[in-house]
Amino acid sequence: MNQTDVAHLRRCIDLARTARADGNEPFGSILVGGDGAVLAELMNTCGSGDVTGHPELALAAWASLHITPTERETATLYTSCESCAMCAGGQVWAGIGRLVYALSGAQLGTLVPDGTPSLQLSSREVFDRSNVTITVEGPCDELAAEAFGVFDGYWPAP
Secondary structure (H helix, E strand, O other): OOOHHHHHHHHHHHHHHHHHOOOOOOOOEEEOOOOOOOOEEEEOOHOOOOOOOOOHHHHHHHHHHOOOHHHOOOOEEEEEEOOOHHHHHHHHHHHOEEEEEEEEEEEEEEEEOOOOOOOOOOOOHHHHHOOOOEEOOOOEEEEEHHHHHHOOOOOOOO
């Protein structure tokens, strides 16, 4: 992970803060093309009532409609927290070649209260069971405190 990756992850964390301020779950993601250009950025929209309103899944859908398969292979999906199994599956179907995240699903799991629906399946496990090659980098230790901070007070302490 390089400093460009860290800068993109910081933007994802900023988007997560905005999502939370807007009444959504605090997650944010951006899609960056192989040439380094930011193609799209989204925040969680679960506050609308759509429990599948994760930004990674929406970006995979956007990519499948707006960029070629070859462009998707060289693109990177950056996200404030590791993609869940649903979103990782969307990344497989879209063929986005790289995932970089700030906080791991296991790290997030230390904050989530009992009874909250979850799938204990990492993005790496989803990708490993597919026939698509996706490079994964994360978590980002440099941004751990900042990434955890987005969740301060969001859920009651477990």
